[in-house]
Each structure stands twice: as structure tokens, then as C-alpha cells.
Amino acid sequence: MHGLIDDRKAEVARRPLRQGQIVTGWWLVPWLIALLAAAIPAQLCAEVRATFYAHELDDRFPHAFVVLQGIDESTGARVDENYGFTATAVTAAILFKSVNGKIESVQPRYIARSTLIFSVALKDKYYRELLGEVIRWRDTPQPSYSLSRANCVHFIGAIARAAGLRTNPGSRNFRRPKAYLLEIRALNAARTISPQ
Secondary structure (H helix, E strand, O other): OHHHHHHHHHHHHHOOOOOOOOOOOOOHHHHHHHHHHHHOOHHHHOOEEEEEEEOOOOOOOOOEEEEEEEEOOOOOOEEEEEEEEEEOOOOHHHHOOOEOEEEEOOOHHHHHOOEEEEEEEEOHHHHHHHHHHHHHHHOOOOOOEEOOOEOHHHHHHHHHHHOOOOOOOOOOOOOOHHHHHHHHHHHOOOOOEOOO
16 A cells, blocks of 8 residues: 555656646745746836925035935936036135026045934935926026025925925024025924934
8 A cells, every 4th residue: 555655756746737736845935936026017016205405605616405315216227416506616706696597416435524414215206306406496587596595405405395385484493504405304203204
């Protein structure tokens, strides 16, 4: 009888699986999990993080800027860009009148020498609105930079609002980038991530 059972097992092992036949065994579980994980689109895990930086007034411009990093939810593309707003030429004229302004991206070394104030995760809607705000500032007719109405701090406030954050329109910090961003961080403590 023992030989009959062994012969039957050998016959079953040699027989190919029929369509619809279920193979049992716990060894399949990790493979199935890996297969399902690979099938989940990258967009479901997508997130762009906006990180706000500043440094107090010195000869480096812009004084406030935002770094965007992550995965674009709509396209699945990697995002790694940054935007600030400054005068095209820093001269004494900015103290007395409006001058030409520009959107400027900074180098990694510049970012490393600036102070990270806070980060916020952006839903796709806010990411798109933020990019739209950058374009609006970029395309504003010249002269577009005004120390009292449209400087780097005003720009970063508009970017924060586009990201869905609350700002203080009556702030006294429109010429103090770090203080202004700390104020925004305090107004949005539940949404922002502070540096360690």
C-alpha cells in the first residue's frame, strides 16, 4: 500500500497543471505580494513636497524661495525644481522705484547655505496652482519687482497661498524673509513639517 501512495504522488508531480487548477502552498504568498506591489501605479504613491527656505538680508538673492521635490501625481515624472523672485539687477534703484524682476532658480550650494523653515506635502491640485503662480509672476509686465509691493517675500507668500497655506496679509515681515516664513509656519502648524 505504501508503494501505491508513493507511485500516486510521483504521477501527480509529473502531471502538468490544468487551466483553472489551484496550486496550494504558502511559498506563493511572498511572490503574489511582490506581483501586486509591482502592479500598483507609481501615481498612487506620488507626492510633491514644497520646502520653504530663507536667509536674512544679505548680498545673496533671492532671500526666500521654494524647493519642489517628489513625484508628479499626474505624470509620474520626478520633480526637482526651485523658484524664487528677485530684481534682475540689484542696484540702489530698488529702494526708490519698481525695477525689472525675474523668477530665479538657485544652485544646490545656495540651498545648502539657506535656512530650511518648513515643508508641506502638496496634493496635485496645489502643485498645479503653485506652478501657475510661478508663471504668473514670471509673466508679469516689467517693471515687476517692488521692494514695498512685489519682492521675494511677497512672492513666497503668494506661493504659500497657492499651496493651500494661510498667510497674514497684514504681516509686518514683508522685508524679513525668515520671520515671514516662520509666521506662515505658525499659522499652518497642523499642515507643515518643521525641520528637526
